[in-house]
Amino acid sequence: MTIDPRSPFGLLLTAVCIVAFVYLILPILVVVVAPLGDTGYLAFPPQGFTLRWYAAALEDTRYLGGFLTSLRIGVIVALLSTVIGVMAAYGISRYAFPGKALAEALFLSPLILPTLVFAVALSLFFTRTGLLSGDSRLIMGHVIICTPYVIRATLPVLRRFDRTLEEAAQNLGASPLQSFFLILLPVVKTGIVAGCAMAFITSFDEVVLALFLASPGEPTLPVMIYSAVQLGFEPTVAAVSGLLVLLTCVFMVIYQLLGIARQE
Amino acid sequence: MTAAGVMTAGKGAAPSRIFVPVLIFAPCLLVYLVFFVWPQLSLLAVSAFDRGQVSAAHYIRFFSDEYYWELLGRTLFLGVSVTLITLILGVPVAYVIARMRSRYAALLLVLTTFPLLVSAVVRSFGWMVLFFRDGVVSNLLLALGLIDQPMQLMYTLTGVIIALAQVLLPLMVLTLHGVFKSIDPDLEHAAMSLGAPPWLALWLVTLRLAPGGIIAGSLLVFSLAISAFATPALVGGARANVMATTIYEQTIELLDWPFASALSAILLVFVLLISLLYAKALDRRSAGEAAS
Numbered sequence: 001m002t003i004d005p006r007s008p009f010g011l012l013l014t015a016v017c018i019v020a021f022v023y024l025i026l027p028i029l030v031v032v033v034a035p036l037g038d039t040g041y042l043a044f045p046p047q048g049f050t051l052r053w054y055a056a057a058l059e060d061t062r063y064l065g066g067f068l069t070s071l072r073i074g075v076i077v078a079l080l081s082t083v084i085g086v087m088a089a090y091g092i093s094r095y096a097f098p099g100k101a102l103a104e105a106l107f108l109s110p111l112i113l114p115t116l117v118f119a120v121a122l123s124l125f126f127t128r129t130g131l132l133s134g135d136s137r138l139i140m141g142h143v144i145i146c147t148p149y150v151i152r153a154t155l156p157v158l159r160r161f162d163r164t165l166e167e168a169a170q171n172l173g174a175s176p177l178q179s180f181f182l183i184l185l186p187v188v189k190t191g192i193v194a195g196c197a198m199a200f201i202t203s204f205d206e207v208v209l210a211l212f213l214a215s216p217g218e219p220t221l222p223v224m225i226y227s228a229v230q231l232g233f234e235p236t237v238a239a240v241s242g243l244l245v246l247l248t249c250v251f252m253v254i255y256q257l258l259g260i261a262r263q264e
Numbered sequence: 265m266t267a268a269g270v271m272t273a274g275k276g277a278a279p280s281r282i283f284v285p286v287l288i289f290a291p292c293l294l295v296y297l298v299f300f301v302w303p304q305l306s307l308l309a310v311s312a313f314d315r316g317q318v319s320a321a322h323y324i325r326f327f328s329d330e331y332y333w334e335l336l337g338r339t340l341f342l343g344v345s346v347t348l349i350t351l352i353l354g355v356p357v358a359y360v361i362a363r364m365r366s367r368y369a370a371l372l373l374v375l376t377t378f379p380l381l382v383s384a385v386v387r388s389f390g391w392m393v394l395f396f397r398d399g400v401v402s403n404l405l406l407a408l409g410l411i412d413q414p415m416q417l418m419y420t421l422t423g424v425i426i427a428l429a430q431v432l433l434p435l436m437v438l439t440l441h442g443v444f445k446s447i448d449p450d451l452e453h454a455a456m457s458l459g460a461p462p463w464l465a466l467w468l469v470t471l472r473l474a475p476g477g478i479i480a481g482s483l484l485v486f487s488l489a490i491s492a493f494a495t496p497a498l499v500g501g502a503r504a505n506v507m508a509t510t511i512y513e514q515t516i517e518l519l520d521w522p523f524a525s526a527l528s529a530i531l532l533v534f535v536l537l538i539s540l541l542y543a544k545a546l547d548r549r550s551a552g553e554a555a556s
Contacts, residue, residue: 009462013356020353021372023430024379027390034393042393044400088292095285103289105543106296112484112539114491116508117304117528120515124310124525125303140299147292176284205383208493211516222385229389229498238393241386248381256374 028245035239042233057239066221070204073135073220077142078200084143085150085199086192090184092151093158108152110145118144119212126213138213138220142206146199153195157188197255201248304532311525322526336530339507342425343490347482349429350436354481358440359466363449373441380434388498391427392418395499401426424500431495432488436481443477479545487538491531507531 030044035057038048057063085107092104110118119141126137161184169179185192207222214220219227221244228237314321326332357376361369379387394401395417402415417423447469455465471478493508500509507527514524 007462013360016353016356017360020357020433021375023353024376024433027387027394027427027430028379028382030390030393031386042396044393084292084295087288091285091288095288097285103293106301107292109539110300112487112535112542114487114508114528114531114535116491116493116511117307117532117535118300120511120521120524120528121303121307122299123515124521125299125306128306140295143295144300147295201381205381205385207383207385211512222383225383225389226385226494226498229385229392233393233396238389241389244386245382248378252374252378252381 031238032242032245035235035242037235042235042238053235053239054242056236057243060236060240063221063224063236063240066219066224069214069218070220070222073139073142074200074204076139077146077203078196080139080143081146081150081199082192082196085147085195086154088147089151089154089158093155093161104151108148111148111152115145115206115208119209122209123212134215135218138210138215141209141213142203145206145209146202149198149202150192150195153198154188154191157191161187193258197251201251307525308529310522311529313522322523323530325523326526326530335505335507335510338421338505339490339531342421342428342496342506343486345425346429346432346489347486349425350433350485351478351482353429354433354436354440355471355478358437359444361437362441362444362447373438376434376437379430384431384492384494385498387431388427388495391423391430391495391499395423395427418499419501419503421500421504424496424504424506427499428489428492428495431492432485435488436485439481439484440474440477443474447473476545480542483538483542483545487535487542491535 034042034044034046035053036049036051037043037046038050038052039046088103088107092100122137122141126132132140165187166179166183169183170176174182205222207220207226210220210223211226214223221240225237225241225244228234311322312318312320357372361372361376364372393399399417401417402411405411405415406413417426451469451473452465455469456462460468490506491508493512496504496506497509497512500506502509505513508531511524511527511531514520514527
């Protein structure tokens with residue numbers, strides 16, 4: 001660091017950082033810790049200790065159903081977004097054509113445009129046209145908002161890719177398709193895995209599109225938590241949320257370990 | 265199906281120069297045109313019709329009612345407040361991480377990214393527990409002597425601002441971190457060895473060199489703040505209405521889709537304007553990087 005951490009200004013910086021991280025982590029910690037309390041209502045810090053609410057959350061088949069719905073939709077969305085996202089990113093990195101900047105801006109725009117407006121628009125659109133039904137409506141909505149993450153993760157890697165490698169393979173007799181799968185894909189795999197993971201977690205966590213488009217009989221887990229939280233603070237809902245946070249932790253740790261394994 | 269299309273194209277002796285790029289772009293472009301562009305364009309169309317006739321009735325209803333002006337004002341106030349909080353906390357955090365030794369920096373970046381991976385619903389739920397009745401936040405402020413009676417943050421705009429700033433802070437930190445990282449720390453050393461106190465060196469060098477990044481981060485946070493739904497709906501409820509929660513109410517509860525479309529269009533226009541500024545800021549930032 002350029003600024004001495006023991007100087008008054010350095011101490012101020014450190015203090016602001018500590019405040020910021022407490023602020024970032026506290027509400028997440030609350031959700032994990034509060035259902036451990038033995039009081040029957042949610043309190044933080046919790047009083048007493050019980051695993052009763054966590055057990056209840058694990059045994060509740062409705063939440064398990066919601067979890068499985070979210071998981072299924074998340075996996076399908078991640079695969080679809082990865083296929084179309086990688087293809088689009090490959091096209092952007094490889095070819096020059098008029099309107100390319102516009103196409104790139106269009107593909108990335110769901111990151112910044114309001115998801116709620118998109119949800120209203122898509123809901124109207126499906127009602128009027130009668131296109132698709134059941135899960136596939138929500139899946140298409142999620143594909144739109146998840147593909148930008150795939151493109152953003154793969155585009156820099158594709159741009160750095162040394163194209164002479166592919167040319168060498170093709171000079172040695174590989175077809176363009178063979179060189180794509182045998183040379184390019186292994187090199188840019190990191191970006192693709194990162195994009196796919198982001199797409200999955202984004203779809204899994206998403207609530208706005210799910211509120212509008214999920215099949216009424218099969219709400220996703222975030223929709224179930226959203227509805228339950230509005231009705232009241234049941235400790236079981238907090239335990240379900242806590243489990244979700246812990247699962248995200250596991251996901252993150254595995255992801256980091258994979259990243260470290262790749263670097264070594 | 266589309267993958268098979270590419271395969272047959274690849275097997276051709278000499279795939280045409282136009283044919284292959286078109287095939288590669290087709291799936292993504294098609295999905296976006298049908299499920300993204302078309303629905304939003306038809307949303308704009310719906311908002312401009314009243315009982316089968318082209319009409320500005322829904323927009324007139326919005327702009328002639330003081331209630332909706334107030335709603336728009338409250339939404340923009342939310343956006344500005346959230347942006348300021350994320351800047352005040354985000355600049356020091358991003359700066360410290362950018363100037364740290366890499367191993368700890370990586371750990372702190374993971375800690376910053378983690379909240380982004382937790383659903384906004386779950387994070388808002390955490391704030392609800394903290395804000396309720398004699399919640400921790402109110403007790404803490406009492407103990408610090410900042411307030412003299414218990415503070416109700418649940419169902420208030422202040423509560424929404426505090427919760428939403430937490431939801432969006434990681435995005436500000438990650439945007440700024442990239443910018444600060446690209447600025448050579450030697451410039452600060454030079455400023456300090458010429459006698460500038462550390463805070464002045466930070467201001468003169470880092471912040472003055474990174475206006476594009478700061479503007480980009482602020483516009484990103486602002487546009488996501490004015491269109492956020494889950495946090496205002498859960499923490500603010502009906503008593504701290506903003507544009508997004510009103511749109512939801514108009515559709516799901518009141519079934520007034522044309523008016524909801526007009527509200528959506530107004531929100532969309534605001535965000536589009538901000539995104540144009542955002543693109544400009546990013547352009548200037550990359551131009552600045554190229555020049556340095």
